[in-house]
Amino acid sequence: MNITINGQRHEVSEGTSVAGALESFGTPARGVAVALDGAVVPRDSWQRTTLHEDATVEVLTAVQGG
Incomplete structure (x- = not known):
């Protein structure tokens, strides 16, 4: 099936979890937040x-600044 991650189309298997998609595309597991269809997905829900x-x-990376 087709999904969009940060504006780019990708193909993933049916039943792929948020965690699985992030892992497939090499997204770091720490220091990021994820929104699915505009709603934030808590980290403890990524697997299910x-x-x-x-x-x-949308995968957002935390950035330190000053």
Whole structure:
């Protein structure tokens, strides 16, 4: 099935979780936040939150600044 991650289309297997998608695309497991279709997905839900056809995933990286 097709999903969008940070504006780019990707193909993933049916039943892929948020955690699985992040791992597949080499996203670090720490220092990021994830939104699925505009709603934040808590880190402890990544394994059990499955993606659907045309899901939109935004991965945000924490950046320190001053």
